[in-house]
Amino acid sequence: MPSKLAKTLAISVAATFISGAAMAADVTLKLGHVANEQNSWHMASVKFGEELAKLTDGRIETEIFPNESLGKEIDLINGMQLGTVDMTITGESLQNWAPKAALLAVPYAYKSIEHMDEVASGEIGDQIKAQIIEKVQIRPIAYFARGPRNLTSNRPITSPDELNGLKMRVPNVPLFVDVWAALGAQPTPMAFSEVFTSLQNGTIDGQENPLALIRSASFNEVQSNVNMTQHVRSWIYLTISELTWNKLSEEDQEAVMKAAAVAQAYERDLFEKSIADDRAYLEEHGMTFTEVDGDAFAAKAKDAVLANVNDEIKPIVEKLFEH
Structure with a gap:
């Protein structure tokens, strides 16, 4: 059972479309996620609920x-497998169950957001979704782009040769550690909560994160440069439990997919605006944005990436690097 807090945080987005207070939804979908209410994923979830309520005349509430x-x-994934979360x-x-899900966030695999879209919505994306449905029993119905990760520092860095052993914080992910070591930095795994102080006192000289996190963590106060490495482009899925999906009529399944497509387009618009807003904010607050030689970074990172990905996706990653 959700806690009292969860109940107060639950946001019903169907009521607006139900005429008459006495009418109740036939189906209520519980959508749990990790982001806050200001996040574009949350706003897209609300949009999904609104659209689904419209398309089903209020029969399905989210x-x-x-x-x-x-x-x-x-916990949410486990709940969807058990039928307690929709x-x-x-x-x-999801790579814990479906190895191909690792393709969602491979360093230097996607040269641009257009390339990523091509993969996510194409044959490789279909393979990933099919494996997630089969192995995890949850169904991807839309995908949202995530802000690319960029390297911050106190000097411009345009190529891996200029890293010169830069001491930098990375998440505690072997792939990240090995890739940055191969590029010529000195990567140090560290909790995110320690990064600001470590940059401030000079324990580390740089870190890498999407612009939204660079902004929200006020790294502009302790770093002068955003080097546009864009080394990880990735996406994330809006998903529905197969148990829930199979209870829906074909007509309602179609409504879910239509609502998901609207939510995906809406989120992309929010995403693009947020990238522009975050860059403008960071520039206004003293950060300089530096373009980098992306091909040089990718070429130097390739062997470390391939050494860290699972055997099932290695041939796909090799092809992505050739793109």
Whole structure:
């Protein structure tokens, strides 16, 4: 049962479309996710609920539980397998069950957002979705782009040769550690909460994250440069439990997919605006944006990436690097 907090955080987005207070929805979908109410994923979830209510004349209501109020990401996936949660937003964590889900966030695999879209909506994307449905028993119905990760520092860095052993914080992910070591940096795994102080006192000289996190963590106060390495482009899925999906009529399944397509387009618009807003904010607050030689970074990172990906996706990653 959701806690009192979860109930207060739950946001019903169907009521607006139900005429007459006495009418109740036939189906209520519980959508739990980890982001806050200001996040574009949350706003897209609300949009999904609104669209689905419209398309089904209020028969299907969506209750949204942000801020991990229904549980952490893995708890939500487990809940969907058990039938206690209907929907969530999840990504490469699914590789615990479906190895191809690792393709959602491989360093330097996607040269541009257009290339990523081509993969996510094409044959490789179809293979990933099919494996997730088969192995995890949850169904991806839309995908949202995530802000590319960029390297910050106190000097411009345009090529891997200029890293010169830069001491930098990375998440505690072997792939990230090995890739940055191969590029010529000195990567140090560290909790995100320690990064600002470590940059401030000079324990480390740089870190890498999407612009939204660089902004929200106020790294502009302790770093002068954003080097546009864009080394990880990735996406994340809006998903529905197969148990829930199979209970829906074909007509309602179609409505779910239509609502998901609207939510995906809406989120992309929000995403593009947020990238532009975050860059403008960081520039206004003293950060300089530096273009880098992306091909040089990718070429130097390739062997370390291939050494870290699972055997099932290695041939696909090799082809992506040739793109």
